[in-house]
Amino acid sequence: MSGLRRALWAELAHLARDRFDLALLTVLPLLCLVVMGGMLSGGSPKGLGVMIVDQDHSAASRGVIRAIEASDAVRVIGVGSDLAEAFAAVRQERAVAVVVLPSGLGDGRARAVPRAVEIFYQTAFLSTGVLASTRLQLAVAAELAAQATAQAGLGGVRLLRAPLPGVQVTLLGNPGASLEWYLGLLIGPAVLHLLIAVTTAASLGRELEDGSLAAWARRVGNPAAALVGRFLPHVALGMLWLCLWLLWLTLAQGYRFDGAITLVAVGGALLFVGTAAVSALLIALTGEIATSLSASVIYAGSALAYSGASLPLTGGILFARVWSSVLPLTHFVALEMDQAIGVTLATWAQQAAVLALVPLLAGGAALLVIRRQARRAA
Amino acid sequence: MSFRRAFEGALLEILRTRDLVAVAVISVLFYAFYYPAPYAHQVVERLPIAVVDADHSALSRGILQQLAAAPEVTIAAEVPDMAAATALARTRKVEGILLLPQGLASGVASARPGAGIALWLNGAYLLRAEGVGKSIASAIATVVQQRLAGLSLGQGVPQISVIPRPLFNTTEGYRDYVFPAVANVILEQTLLFAVARLIAERRRKGLWVRGGRAFAGVWAGCATIGTLAGGLYFGLVFWVQDIPHGGNLPALALVVPLFAATVSALGMLVGSLVRSGDDALKLLIPTSIPFVFLSGFAWPLVAMPLWVQALAWTIPVTPATHLFVPLNQMGASLGEVRGALAVLVAQLACFGGLAALRLARRGAIGRGAAV
Numbered sequence: 001m002s003g004l005r006r007a008l009w010a011e012l013a014h015l016a017r018d019r020f021d022l023a024l025l026t027v028l029p030l031l032c033l034v035v036m037g038g039m040l041s042g043g044s045p046k047g048l049g050v051m052i053v054d055q056d057h058s059a060a061s062r063g064v065i066r067a068i069e070a071s072d073a074v075r076v077i078g079v080g081s082d083l084a085e086a087f088a089a090v091r092q093e094r095a096v097a098v099v100v101l102p103s104g105l106g107d108g109r110a111r112a113v114p115r116a117v118e119i120f121y122q123t124a125f126l127s128t129g130v131l132a133s134t135r136l137q138l139a140v141a142a143e144l145a146a147q148a149t150a151q152a153g154l155g156g157v158r159l160l161r162a163p164l165p166g167v168q169v170t171l172l173g174n175p176g177a178s179l180e181w182y183l184g185l186l187i188g189p190a191v192l193h194l195l196i197a198v199t200t201a202a203s204l205g206r207e208l209e210d211g212s213l214a215a216w217a218r219r220v221g222n223p224a225a226a227l228v229g230r231f232l233p234h235v236a237l238g239m240l241w242l243c244l245w246l247l248w249l250t251l252a253q254g255y256r257f258d259g260a261i262t263l264v265a266v267g268g269a270l271l272f273v274g275t276a277a278v279s280a281l282l283i284a285l286t287g288e289i290a291t292s293l294s295a296s297v298i299y300a301g302s303a304l305a306y307s308g309a310s311l312p313l314t315g316g317i318l319f320a321r322v323w324s325s326v327l328p329l330t331h332f333v334a335l336e337m338d339q340a341i342g343v344t345l346a347t348w349a350q351q352a353a354v355l356a357l358v359p360l361l362a363g364g365a366a367l368l369v370i371r372r373q374a375r376r377a378a
Numbered sequence: 379m380s381f382r383r384a385f386e387g388a389l390l391e392i393l394r395t396r397d398l399v400a401v402a403v404i405s406v407l408f409y410a411f412y413y414p415a416p417y418a419h420q421v422v423e424r425l426p427i428a429v430v431d432a433d434h435s436a437l438s439r440g441i442l443q444q445l446a447a448a449p450e451v452t453i454a455a456e457v458p459d460m461a462a463a464t465a466l467a468r469t470r471k472v473e474g475i476l477l478l479p480q481g482l483a484s485g486v487a488s489a490r491p492g493a494g495i496a497l498w499l500n501g502a503y504l505l506r507a508e509g510v511g512k513s514i515a516s517a518i519a520t521v522v523q524q525r526l527a528g529l530s531l532g533q534g535v536p537q538i539s540v541i542p543r544p545l546f547n548t549t550e551g552y553r554d555y556v557f558p559a560v561a562n563v564i565l566e567q568t569l570l571f572a573v574a575r576l577i578a579e580r581r582r583k584g585l586w587v588r589g590g591r592a593f594a595g596v597w598a599g600c601a602t603i604g605t606l607a608g609g610l611y612f613g614l615v616f617w618v619q620d621i622p623h624g625g626n627l628p629a630l631a632l633v634v635p636l637f638a639a640t641v642s643a644l645g646m647l648v649g650s651l652v653r654s655g656d657d658a659l660k661l662l663i664p665t666s667i668p669f670v671f672l673s674g675f676a677w678p679l680v681a682m683p684l685w686v687q688a689l690a691w692t693i694p695v696t697p698a699t700h701l702f703v704p705l706n707q708m709g710a711s712l713g714e715v716r717g718a719l720a721v722l723v724a725q726l727a728c729f730g731g732l733a734a735l736r737l738a739r740r741g742a743i744g745r746g747a748a749v
Binding site (some may be wrong): 288301319 | 391396397400401405409412413416418419420421422423424436465468469470473494497498500502503504505506508515539540542543544545546547548550552556558559567569571604652653655656657659660661663664665666667668671676677678681682683686703704707708709710712714715717
């Protein structure tokens with residue numbers, strides 16, 4: 001039996017024997033993905049609370065309130081005239097925004113100081129606040145324009161500026177501007193990346209003796225084949241969960257990659273092989289499971305922040321840009337997002353090649369360290 | 379064992395054991411600077427876009443000049459047609475395409491509909507696309523309004539504008555948004571890892587001593603470490619990083635120890651259920667990312683199905699996020715966050731009671747425990 005097959009069977013036998021370790025690769029990812037999927041399943045957030053401060057009490061202000069109530073992204077939770085009370089609702093997190101309708105909104109007279117409808121929105125939870133603010137701006141502006149047109153027809157007074165040329169914005173790869181699709185593409189792979197980092201480090205860590213893999217390396221003969229065999233079940237299960245996640249997003253939730261989902265899956269395989277190789281390097285270098293797991297949570301647990309998926313790192317500090325380019329998840333996210341918009345095969349191949357460097361470099365370094373430990377111990 | 383001996387023993391073990399000090403102290407210090415680093419520049423900068431100027435008018439040149447001055451985007455290429463621009467997008471040389479169509483200037487001058495400008499952005503990266511989209515639209519609106527003013531269109535008539543005003547994080551900076559929320563997860567997870575590992579290792583080695591006073595002493599020791607970490611973040615780290623902070627210090631002084639005690643109780647409970655310290659880490663580390671999102675900072679809690687909301691509220695970081703962010707960033711009063719506070723207190727009672735059942739009762743039998 002080859003070293004690879006021996007290591008594979010030994011790992012499978014361990015997983016069959018150790019229900020805790022098996023649950024880490026089966027029950028835990030299932031729970032994490034079901035909960036994350038459940039969280040996103042409602043589609044883009046709806047019913048975000050809005051307080052209205054109506055200082056006009058006119059037909060025009062009531063029209064604006066009705067227009068806001070018609071938007072399903074937001075929900076009017078109260079109409080009053082006290083700004084302090086409205087801001088308290090924001091601090092209590094009952095409301096994410098306050099719309100102030102000024103007095104004189106509906107009288108149609110020109111004034112020295114132009115009146116303004118103010119939309120105060122909380123930005124401590126930025127994504128929610130910006131979403132509410134955008135929807136409110138659209139609803140209020142559309143209603144004011146409609147009222148102005150009606151008044152212009154009646155009184156011949158133009159209330160609004162001349163129409164601007166519209167800017168037609170198209171979002172490639174996410175035509176519905178779905179927060180669910182965007183976060184779904186990020187959360188599933190990030191959760192699995194961290195999970196595989198933990199399970200592979202813990203798996204190889206079982207072979208440590210006095211902080212060294214020397215005895216294990218001598219026993220297996222060919223450490224490279226033994227590493228591949230040992231990590232194969234982890235990578236395969238990681239792939240299985242990733243594919244199920246992507247299929248849920250596409251088949252069940254109806255989103256689609258403009259490129260090829262299979263190319264994303266290939267990228268996922270490279271990500272998990274790279275993750276396993278980094279785990280091998282961490283265990284070989286630290287000689288401790290706990291320290292390796294701590295290092296894993298640092299590099300894989302915050303890899304999403306460094307991937308540039310929310311805030312691009314152009315303009316970021318040098319350390320962040322360099323570290324981001326070293327982390328495997330950065331390149332997987334780029335590869336995956338590229339398939340969302342459908343890039344050329346050559347661009348995919350470039351990203352895949354960069355991703356493939358991780359297992360080659362980290363795995364190569366791990367083998368060098370392990371062989372040196374074995375030589376010293378001999 | 380006396381309360382005091384148990385308290386000192388727990389503190390000293392956390393500070394003297396390499397694995398524990400690495401997680402409970404060094405990681406906390408490290409994350410304070412490591413996590414905010416990719417968000418340090420706060421806003422989108424220099425995102426490359428391609429421009430197709432088919433109008434070649436003073437107006438289209440004005441728009442391009444305005445865009446060149448906008449920090450959010452950089453014009454990476456001006457190409458003659460959409461085919462060339464699309465090729466750049468498909469090879470990821472640019473993140474967006476702006477088309478200024480032929481007849482734009484005359485369309486604006488005559489207020490003719492259909493003179494539309496088109497903008498394509500990479501929507502897979504939704505948050506940045508929305509930000510950049512707004513910035514480009516605003517640059518265009520500025521130039522067009524100036525142009526209209528020059529043409530005496532729209533002058534002399536009253537205007538009702540709609541003005542968005544951000545509250546609390548007034549620059550809408552990413553670091554000021556992400557880090558105060560993720561800091562709660564960092565504080566929770568590092569303390570959970572350390573406490574669960576401490577208890578699990580003591581049980582594995584047969585060193586756990588049962589009894590109410592010993593249990594309370596260890597619990598207080600762990601909560602002290604958590605309280606100091608919370609104080610460090612909300613005091614020094616937020617100040618050094620210039621993150622909005624200190625909105626309601628007296629309330630924070632009350633709530634931080636409650637949070638630390640709740641997380642410590644959960645850590646003790648987990649530590650009483652697993653075989654070893656390594657198993658505690660293996661179980662808890664992968665929950666870190668789901669906990670970040672369940673706290674409701676990126677995806678609002680009200681948009682989650684009820685069963686997910688219910689689950690989220692059983693994790694200490696969820697009430698913590700909805701206590702610490704309002705208290706620190708929004709200057710909320712304790713009364714205004716009473717709902718989240720009640721949940722945290724309920725968790726404290728629940729986790730504390732369960733942990734005591736597992737670890738304090740003298741007759742209780744736990745696998746691997748010294749009874």
